[in-house]
Amino acid sequence: MSQEFEKYPSTPLARELRQYRMLHNLKQTELAANLNVDVKTVGRWEREEIILSDIRELRRIASMLGIDAERLGVASSFFLTVEQADEVIQHVWLLVKQSRYFEAKPVVEKLIGDLSVQVRSGDHDMLYRLAKAHQAAGHITAIMYRTSETNIALYHYREMELAARQLQDQTLLNVALTYEGDMYRRKGNLSDAVAYLEAARDEAPEANNAAKGNGIQLLGRAYVQAGNVKGFEQAMAEAEERAAQGTEDEIENTIHGLYNLGTVYEDYNRSYTLLNNTKKAFDYLELAEKTLPDTVHWQTLLKTAQAATLVQSGEITAGIEIAIEAAELCKKHGTLRLLERVYTIQNIVERMTRDINRANMQLRDVLHGPIEYL
Incomplete structure (x- = not known):
């Protein structure tokens, strides 16, 4: 046949x-x-x-x-135009919004290589695009890699900072310093985290509203982990106010949708869960669910937030069911940063299990006394 x-x-x-x-x-x-x-x-x-x-x-x-x-x-010895560079950067962020990180990563890495050649030849118009490309690469690697590999994202944000200082662009500088600080927070180096995040606020007073609001929100996140609850509440109040005032174009072009009222509410939820104030945590989770866009990334984030809050409040079975759903989404899309949150939930459950077993043994001894062996 x-x-x-x-x-x-x-x-x-x-x-x-x-x-x-x-x-x-x-x-x-x-x-x-x-x-x-x-x-x-x-x-x-x-x-x-x-x-x-x-x-x-x-x-x-x-x-x-x-x-x-x-x-x-085609021979590769050519220079990108500004329009071509902007098109590729826009394409990368579109892939990010669709959680297609495996596709976005090689595209932005290739773009950085191409733009670096042009910047070395003195093309300052492309230095701005190179800074924006490093911003995208920093976000992608921060999402895709574990905390132990945070230095890769940190490298991209440092390169962004150098370009921003040369260009004297305060908005770019604010964003670069903000995410350098957030990478240090993620590594557990809270003193450097707070120093960089406060520098983003203080060294770039002319940055636009979206950059400032995003930086203040992440500063609040670092404050609460450092035990500065008052600083956290003040920072988050300002971040919420700026998010409410921000224009969609500014937020999209500067932070690419990564900062808005929904992200502020989710950060409130995460911090109040950490502070064991589950009443406020659930209130802000509800606001975040109503506000965040209906995308794979945000819905995965919300699942991890909901699971953590449920477990912290004692609703372990319900929390674990949602954590499993979140873990499956993280593995599918390569978002190891969010998967680490599920590992944190597992650690909390294991700690609770040890505490319950220890308390149960003490109660059993009181009720039944030590067992006598003949």
């Missing part, structure tokens, strides 16, 4: 498109949306009905896929 076999693609573009879709489990419609082209065009490229020869378009596609231009048959 004769069979028709699909022809192996012979052009570099057809091979790379098909390989990219297979690696990331994408349909042609999804890849077409990534590349900002019609789905029929992607199909014709893959079937080699159209042989793309436009060098600029091939280079654009290579940038969007995070691969070297040579893999599409």
